[in-house]
Amino acid sequence: MPIPPIRHWQAHLRASRPLRVLLLIGGLSVAVLLAATVQYIDSMRDREMEGAERELSTLNLSLAEQTASATQSVDLVLTTIIEQLKSDGIDTPEEYVRRMGGRDTYQMLRARITGLPQLDAVTMIAADGHLINFSRYYPIxxxxxxxxDYFAYLRDHDTTAPFISEPVQNRGNGSWTVYLARRISGRDGSFVGLVLGAIELSYFQRIYKALQPDGDGSISLWRRDGILLARHPVLPDIGRPLGQRQFLKVLERAKSGVYFSSGGLNDGARLVATRALADYPLVVNVTRRLDAVLDKWRIQAWTIGAASAVGIAALLLSLWALARQFSAYEAATRAMDAARRAVEGREQAEQALRQSQKMEAIGQLTGGVAHDFNNLLQAIGINLHVIDSRTEDERIAGPARLALQAVERGATLTQHLLAFSRRQQLRPVPVDVATLVERSSRLLGRTLGQSVRVETEVAPGLWPAMIDPTQLEMAVLNLALNARDAMPGGGTLWILAGNRTVASPEAGEPAAGDPAIAGRLPGAGPLPVQVEGLAGGDYVVLRVRDTGTGMAAEVAARAFEPFFTTKEVGRGTGLGLSMVHGLATQSGGGVELDSRPGLGTTVTLYLPRAEQAADVAAVPPAPPPARTKVTDTAAIGAGCAILLVDDEELVRSATAGYLAQAGFAVREAADAAAALSLLDHGFRPDVIVTDHMMPGMTGLEMARTLRARQDETPILMVTGYAEDLTSTAAVREVSLTVLSKPIEPSRLVRSIRDMASVEG
Known part of the structure; x- marks a missing residue:
């Protein structure tokens, strides 16, 4: 099975927390096993070293005792001779020479050394240094x-302690001898002479050879000043002070000890046990090569290390296999999650598409209704104006004015329909939303009553929004009134504003912005990373939240539909939220609704950020123009020819009649083709007044045709069509002026007069 590349595992590690935990546990297990192995091997080494130290110390003690015993035997011979001299009354150098030079003394000395293999000879020496007697032969x-050295030292020092000389090599057989000497003093302390015993160092070498520790050990006898006296194995350094005298430093603190020697005597690092003899200036050292001491440990360490390595390898293989299983399991889980998300995404997309198609169908329907309704309102309104302007009888004029108010309300209703269908005429400008929120809160405080508390919060550094300020104020008012109706017992209304950067659906990047507008509200979750149907970019977020009764999910799903309402009959048209939806989407933003029964409702508007700074001054709604009697306008249109084009006969006839009474010379055409025919036959109007949506050629297409003929006659388009044509490039291209139906007749008259440059 091929091993995945390192990048594959790195990606899995970054994406999988369980895999990271597994590898962490595995890594810790390996580290613990490795640490335990190292600690155990180290403890084994310590135990091995401790055992070797105990063995060397025990052997060293035994050898020191044997060496001391052998030396003490020789010293006993010397002290016995000195005691005999004292008992014989020998107190001067002369008596010592005279009385001890005979054969009987020689025989006595011969007898004294019998049975002492380490003692080669005993010599009596006079105060002047010549020999008096000698156990080896007579005469001397x-x-x-x-x-x-021994003579000079004992002559000059009145001491009872023995002196051990430097070793001396026999010139005949090459053996080494050391002399143990004692001073003979008179009763007055004067130097009488000395007696000494010649100790064969080969005796100690034979003992050391028999007791040598293993084959790598060594035993050596030293004088306290660091001169080597004897050693096994034998070295050619007997009688010389050596550089390796670390034991002298050890013996400065104690009579015995164990230490490591870094190397010396040509055989590398050693473990050394040293011990000083109590009564003689001698030191016995026992050593072993350090590598030999640790041979057994080294074999055990390699065995344990190999077993541990096998265990670690097995653990790593198990971890690798388990990690592969984890990876495969997580890959399968991710695939299942991806499939589930794909299904959910497809279902959501299908639901969104169905909802979009439904809303678009309703929008098309409402737009068409608004178009036809505007034409009806235009015909009714003109005729009512005519009635109102021609009579002075209040019994007739009063009902006419009431009917005109109904026409105005109908016009407002069509504006709401157009807002939902996203075809109303908007005038977006950079708006300071913070100022708008402040102004709205003051207005709402008076409008909503004392039972509803209005709270606002605006994030610092709020961006300007590109929106129609009048329509935005109307949207906030609609949302506030809906909130009030949802809180019959009173409550709190929050209006909050902040900045938000929304990620595009393709980018999959996290959103950035000010979380204050959501995080500080009870029950309000964070803003989404992406908003359905909303393009990525910077937005000013305006959120309105209440503490009302809330809505069930099935009710909230239909909340933006026009004419849908849960209020009782007469309490609303069902166009408030649909108008808010249309305003946000037509402005290039979006809207979200979050509502739950008992938890209130939150409506969030996403308003596109303006590139330019906002004009702080509010944009006031245009004041309604004053009505003008037809008799007041009789002279306005004098001398001005009008070509009126409209496919609706009611609208065309009513408009033509009103314009004729205003003094205009009106020619009518039922469609664009008829209008072009009149123009082709020589009719030259001062202004062309046309509808937009007509059978065959539209008003805009007729205007393009005229401009293509180099006909620059001013064209005024009066339309009930739902689309906002005022800002389209086609309208600017043909230099049209657009007015929306229903339009007050006096305003129509003034617009025609202004376009024809006729003095009123």
Whole structure:
């Protein structure tokens, strides 16, 4: 099975928390096993070293005792001779020479050394250094030893302690000898002479050879000043002070000890046990090579290390297999999640498409209704104006004016329909939303009553929004009134504003912005990373939330539909939320609704950010123009020819009659083709007044045709069509002026007069 590349595992580690935990546990297990192995091997080494130290110390103690015993035996011979001299009354150098030079003394010395293999000879030496007697042969040769170290030291020091000389090599057989000497003093402390015993160092070498620790050990005898006296294995350094005298530092603190020697005597690092003899200036050292001491441990360490390595390898293989299983399981889980999300996404997309198609169908329907309704309102309104302007009888004029008010309300209703269908005429400008929120809160405080508390919060550094300020104020008012109706017992209304950067659906990036507008409200969750149907970019978020009764999910799903309402008959048209929806979407933003029974309702508007700074001054709604009697306008249109084009006969006839009474010379055409025919036959109007949606050629297409003929006659389009044509490039291209039906007749007259440059 191929091993996945490292990048594959790195990606899995970043994406999978369980896999990271598994590898962490596995890594810790490996580390613990490795640490335990190292600690155990180290403890084994310590135990091995402790055992070797105990063995060397025990052997060293035994050897020191044997060495001391052998030396003490020689010393006993010397002290016995000195005691005999004292008992014989020998107190001067002369008596010592005279009385101890005979054969009987020689025989006595021979007897004294019998049974002591380490003692080679005993010598009596006069105060001037010449030999008095000698156990080896008689008579003695004329030899003087006054230049020897032992003679010079004992002559100059009145001491009862023995002196051990430097080793001396026999020139005949090459063996080494060391002399143990004692001073003979008179009763007055004067130097009488000395007696010494010659100790064969080969005796100690034989003992050390028999007791040598293993094959790598060594035993050595030293004088306290660091001169090597004896050693096994034998070295050619007997009698010389050596550089490796670390034991002297150890013996400064204690009579014995164990230490490590970094190397010396040509055989590398050693473990050394040293012990000083109590009564003699001698030191016995026992050593072992450090690598030999640790041979057994090293084999065990390699065995344990290999077993641990096998265990770690098995653990790593198990972890690898488990990680692969985890990875496969998570891959399957991710695939299942992706499939589930794909299904959910497809279902949501299908639901959104169905909802969009439904809303679009309703929008098309409402737009068409608004178009026909505007034409009816235009015909009714003109005729009512005519009635109102021609009579002075209040019994007739009063009902006419009431009917005109109904026409105005009908016009408002069509505006709401157009708002939902996103075809109303908007005038977006950079708006300071913070100022609008402040102004709205003051207005709502008076409008909603004392039972509803209005709270506002605006994030610092709020961006300007590109929106129609009048329509936005109307939207806030609609939302506030809906909130009031949802809180019959009173409550709190929050209006909050903040900045928000929304990620595009393709980017999948997290949203950035000010979370204050959501995070501080009870029950309000954070804003979504992405908003359905909303393009990525910067938005000013305006959120209105109440503490009312809320809505069930099935009710909230229909809340933006026109004419849908849960209020009782007469309490609303069902167009408030649909108008808010149309305003937000037509402005390039979006709207979200979150409502739950008992938890209130939250409506969030996403308003596109304006690139320019906002004009702080509010944009006041245009004041309604004053009505003008037809008799007041009789002279306005004098001398001005009008070509009136409209496919609705009621609208065309009513408009033509009103314009004729205003003094205009009106020619009518039922469609664009008829209008073009009149123009082709020589009719030259001062202004062309046309509808937009007509059979065959539209008003805009007729205007393009005229401009293509180089006909620059002013064209006024009066339309009930739902689309906002005022800002389209086609309208600007043909230099049209657009007015929306229903329009007050006096305003129509003034617009025609202004376009024809006729003095009123």
């Amino acid at each position: 040769p004329p030899v003087n030893v006054s230049d020897r």
